[in-house]
Amino acid sequence: xxxxxDKTSFEPRLTAFVCNWxxxxxxxxxxxxxxQMDANVRIVRLPCTGRIDPLFIxxxxxxxxxxxxxxxxxxxxxxxTSGNYHARRxxxxxxxxxxxxxxxxxxxxxxxxxxxxxxxxxxxxxxxTARVRALGPFSGYPGTELPAWPAAGAPAPNPAxxxxxER
Amino acid sequence: MARIGVFxxxxxxxxxxxxxxxxxxxxxxxxxGVVHSVDYKYMCSxxxxxxxxxxxxxxxxxxxxxxxxxxxxxxxxxxxAAGGAGLNPFLCExxxxxxxxxxxxxxxxxxxxxxxxxARVIVEKVKxxxxxxxxxxPVEKRALVIGGGIAGIQAALDLADGGAEVVLVExxxxxxxxxSQLSETFPTLDCSQCILTPRMVEVYQHPRIRLMAxxxxxxxxxxxxxxxxxxxxxxxxxxxxxxxGCGACQKACVVKNVPSEFDERLGKRTAIYVPFPQxxxxxxxxxxxxxxxxKGRARGMKKDACGKCKEACARGAIDFxxxxxxxxxxxxxxxxxxxxxxxSIGKDQPAAGLKGYGEYGYGTVPDxxxxxxFERLASASGPTAGKLLRPSDGKVPKKIVFLQCVGxxxxxxxxxxxxxxxCMYVAKHTMLYRHKVHDGEATVFYMDVRAAGKGYDEFTRRxxxxxxxxxxxxxxxxVYRDGDVVKVLGFDTLNGTPVEIDADxxxxxxxxxxxxxxxxxxxxxxxxYDRHGFINEAHxxxxxxxxxxxxxxxxxxxxxxxxxxDSVAMASAAAAKVLGLFSNEMLEREPTVARVxxxxxxxxxxxxxxxxxxxxxxxxxxxxxxxxxxxxxxxNPGVCQGCGTCQATCPSKSVELMGFTxxxxxAEVNALAL
Numbered sequence: 001x002x003x004x005x006d007k008t009s010f011e012p013r014l015t016a017f018v019c020n021w022x023x024x025x026x027x028x029x030x031x032x033x034x035x036q037m038d039a040n041v042r043i044v045r046l047p048c049t050g051r052i053d054p055l056f057i058x059x060x061x062x063x064x065x066x067x068x069x070x071x072x073x074x075x076x077x078x079x080x081t082s083g084n085y086h087a088r089r090x091x092x093x094x095x096x097x098x099x100x101x102x103x104x105x106x107x108x109x110x111x112x113x114x115x116x117x118x119x120x121x122x123x124x125x126x127x128x129t130a131r132v133r134a135l136g137p138f139s140g141y142p143g144t145e146l147p148a149w150p151a152a153g154a155p156a157p158n159p160a161x162x163x164x165x166e167r
Numbered sequence: 168m169a170r171i172g173v174f175x176x177x178x179x180x181x182x183x184x185x186x187x188x189x190x191x192x193x194x195x196x197x198x199x200g201v202v203h204s205v206d207y208k209y210m211c212s213x214x215x216x217x218x219x220x221x222x223x224x225x226x227x228x229x230x231x232x233x234x235x236x237x238x239x240x241x242x243x244x245x246x247x248a249a250g251g252a253g254l255n256p257f258l259c260e261x262x263x264x265x266x267x268x269x270x271x272x273x274x275x276x277x278x279x280x281x282x283x284x285x286a287r288v289i290v291e292k293v294k295x296x297x298x299x300x301x302x303x304x305p306v307e308k309r310a311l312v313i314g315g316g317i318a319g320i321q322a323a324l325d326l327a328d329g330g331a332e333v334v335l336v337e338x339x340x341x342x343x344x345x346x347s348q349l350s351e352t353f354p355t356l357d358c359s360q361c362i363l364t365p366r367m368v369e370v371y372q373h374p375r376i377r378l379m380a381x382x383x384x385x386x387x388x389x390x391x392x393x394x395x396x397x398x399x400x401x402x403x404x405x406x407x408x409x410x411x412g413c414g415a416c417q418k419a420c421v422v423k424n425v426p427s428e429f430d431e432r433l434g435k436r437t438a439i440y441v442p443f444p445q446x447x448x449x450x451x452x453x454x455x456x457x458x459x460x461x462k463g464r465a466r467g468m469k470k471d472a473c474g475k476c477k478e479a480c481a482r483g484a485i486d487f488x489x490x491x492x493x494x495x496x497x498x499x500x501x502x503x504x505x506x507x508x509x510x511s512i513g514k515d516q517p518a519a520g521l522k523g524y525g526e527y528g529y530g531t532v533p534d535x536x537x538x539x540x541f542e543r544l545a546s547a548s549g550p551t552a553g554k555l556l557r558p559s560d561g562k563v564p565k566k567i568v569f570l571q572c573v574g575x576x577x578x579x580x581x582x583x584x585x586x587x588x589x590c591m592y593v594a595k596h597t598m599l600y601r602h603k604v605h606d607g608e609a610t611v612f613y614m615d616v617r618a619a620g621k622g623y624d625e626f627t628r629r630x631x632x633x634x635x636x637x638x639x640x641x642x643x644x645x646v647y648r649d650g651d652v653v654k655v656l657g658f659d660t661l662n663g664t665p666v667e668i669d670a671d672x673x674x675x676x677x678x679x680x681x682x683x684x685x686x687x688x689x690x691x692x693x694x695x696y697d698r699h700g701f702i703n704e705a706h707x708x709x710x711x712x713x714x715x716x717x718x719x720x721x722x723x724x725x726x727x728x729x730x731x732x733d734s735v736a737m738a739s740a741a742a743a744k745v746l747g748l749f750s751n752e753m754l755e756r757e758p759t760v761a762r763v764x765x766x767x768x769x770x771x772x773x774x775x776x777x778x779x780x781x782x783x784x785x786x787x788x789x790x791x792x793x794x795x796x797x798x799x800x801x802x803n804p805g806v807c808q809g810c811g812t813c814q815a816t817c818p819s820k821s822v823e824l825m826g827f828t829x830x831x832x833x834a835e836v837n838a839l840a841l
Contacts, residue, residue, distance in 0.1 A: 013839070015836065015839055021695075021715060024237075024239075025239060027266065027267055028237045028239060028263075028266040028267070030266070030271055031237070031265060031266025031267055031268075031270040031271050032266060032270070034270050034271070035271060036271055036272065036273060037271050037272075039268075039271075039272045039274065039277040039278060039280075039281050042281065042284050042285060042288065042839050043263070043267055043285075044288065044832065044835050044836065044839075045238075046811065046827060046832070047759070047809050047810050047811050047824070047827055048810040048811055048812060050777070050810050050811060050812030050815060051810060051811030051812060051814060051815050051824060051827060052815055053814075053815045053829070056832060056833075056836060059833060059836050059837075060836050060839070063836055063837055063839065063840035064839075064840040065839065065840070073695070076686070076690065077695050077696075078779075079693070079695065079715055079716075079810075080693070080779050080780075080808055080810035080812070081690065081693045081779040082777075082779045082812075083779065083810045083811075083812045086777050086812050086815075086816065087812075087815075090815070090816075114695075115695075115703070116697065116703075122271075
């Protein structure tokens with residue numbers, strides 16, 4: 001599937017939390033292999049899926065993401081031996097919270113993509129994008145309101161350096 | 168206030184073709200805290216790096232973002248450049264707008280928007296980076312080599328000759344590996360044992376090599392420069408210090424019909440045995456499964472069922488009571504050289520997805536053998552003393568059919584890769600056969616003849632032109648026993664005709680697979696492997712003998728199908744890498760490790776339970792009078808590898824992974840919301 005953006009349709013924004021050793025490298029391989037894919041996903045690189053706090057996902061949605069991808073090494077292939085097992089266990093619990101938060105499960109994609117699976121990374125990206133595109137924009141957690149975002153080019157709403165302020 | 172410099176690279180046309188780099192630099196330059204934002208044709212070139220250094224000096228940058236290729240490609244380059252200009256290297260990061268953007272998108276506008284996003288994310292992260300100091304750790308200048316085949320032997324000898332201490336672990340009773348089973352080697356047809364056994368003896372006699380045959384690696388702790396390896400010495404039931412290898416025990420042994428592993432089950436051995444006469448070390452092992460003494464014990468007999476070997480041993484070396492022992496060795500580097508095994512056509516398969524060959528009789532036809540069995544039949548030290556006789560009735564086969572690519576390049580059978588060596592050894596087999604049976608007919612079914620290598624193509628042509636091998640391009644659909652012959656039904660795809668041959672023997676060039684148990688070993692070593700079980704190299708072109716785990720190297724056929732010259736070259740390369748590592752007194756490690764805030768830590772030790780490396784220690788916190796206040800977690804930076812699982816697990820967020828703190832990641836997530 002070639003990723004020519006259809007300007008008329010809704011273009012979702014997806015944040016991907018991926019591990020450095022498998023999926024990030026797999027995404028590198030997709031690039032090296034020039035595999036064309038949807039341009040909706042922004043990768044946040046982490047050392048390991050074990051580093052991913054489920055709150056990252058909650059926060060990503062809060063800040064306007066329409067979908068999230070979490071991807072790491074296949075079971076038994078973790079660069080750190082067992083980080084992905086801890087992640088898997090953590091997300092098994094997190095899935096129960098997802099419903100409570102009012103997030104349709106289709107907005108979150110969990111996958112294993114190894115460093116050699118550039119092709120699979122493209123499928124994950126395109127499938128997740130298509131799914132989220134079909135679901136439409138994420139309108140915020142029920143009972144909360146999203147802050148209004150400044151127009152493109154305006155100064156970032158981020159506080160000064162050092163002030164993460166989100167915790 | 169942060170003073171960030173952003174450097175957007177065109178990578179020639181690679182990024183610039185799809186991404187409007189000037190627009191990226193312009194947009195990013197508007198972000199608060201960004202005081203310098205430029206684009207340039209080749210950021211990694213000398214002038215490009217000079218731009219960065221100059222900006223650091225002139226603008227007093229507190230952080231650098233290079234928007235270019237993958238950090239896996241050039242992070243080190245740019246960090247070194249930043250460090251060269253006096254900036255802490257860990258204040259420099261990369262935004263990946265090539266592999267993750269320009270190469271995978273065609274739409275210039277969408278790609279440029281994405282590149283801006285990706286660069287902004289890293290800018291927000293770098294604003295929150297803190298200077299980190301490289302961790303320095305001492306190096307244990309000893310190496311562990313796992314596997315005593317030709318690759319392991321070569322690596323051990325090169326290392327030891329280079330001045331390093333070596334521990335060579337081999338799980339079989341003797342080193343030598345598959346090469347010791349071969350009759351002759353391509354493309355020179357020189358005798359395999361003649362070139363190998365002197366090397367084996369050299370290993371045994373080398374003052375810096377500790378040979379541990381009949382041993383297995385049980386556990387590995389630690390990290391590059393400082394591994395602690397637990398090795399299981401399997402019980403030989405023979406005291407190595409007393410045995411002088413006279414062989415009297417083997418003559419005395421009453422069990423004489425055990426299929427010999429060394430002869431690929433075509434010959435027999437005794438229950439107490441050395442695998443082959445030139446074995447190193449030449450110390451026998453009692454095979455407890457077949458030994459009459461141990462079988463008696465297993466049946467609960469009080470009296471010794473046998474003890475002939477003990478009676479025969481003049482030196483009292485037989486020790487039935489011996490048990491497995493565990494030895495701990497400290498090493499600084501590990502070379503994995505566990506080699507291969509052959510694909511079995513039988514029904515029982517070691518891994519899911521492998522199918523076996525029902526059409527070739529699932530290994531039940533006695534005169535259908537594999538390549539290693541043919542080597543044993545052709546070898547002067549083999550069960551037939553080098554006479555080519557077929558297994559079923561001992562007759563000289565007048566017609567042999569060789570099938571290439573059995574298992575290899577056959578996704579339907581579970582393996583899609585090419586085993587690389589088969590084209591060459593099949594050509595060799597046809598020559599060996601014709602040299603022994605002058606009127607014999609050798610027919611080869613092949614898919615392609617892949618003979619890339621010095622003197623290789625000439626060799627395969629010699630098999631056809633001088634030794635009369637008949638090459639038929641095509642596959643064989645069925646092999647079955649028909650009275651005295653083995654029927655081979657195939658198809659000649661060049662002539663477009665079916666081929667039927669009444670063969671006396673069929674030799675299958677079965678695929679090379681990694682050794683059974685490789686997955687477990689890989690997990691023990693924390694190295695990754697592909698879906699077939701071959702150990703993954705760190706980079707397919709530029710780091711072929713390193714693995715993703717620092718300090719662990721790979722050589723030979725455990726990484727991919729390899730022939731002898733390849734394996735030897737890899738082994739020497741791995742040895743050179745290890746010696747390079749050992750040339751340092753201290754090693755530098757990335758300081759992206761976890762740190763605990765003792766004031767916040769409540770001492771629940773969830774982090775300790777999830778840490779894959781055992782890096783979390785207990786630390787007592789006392790007041791000024793010395794009263795114990797609490798026990799908190801503390802991360803040993805030498806052991807921590809920086810996965811960050813502890814931080815995601817910590818309920819009080821009192822442990823932070825340097826370089827990937829919560830603050831940094833939330834800043835990245837927030838930066839995407841624009």
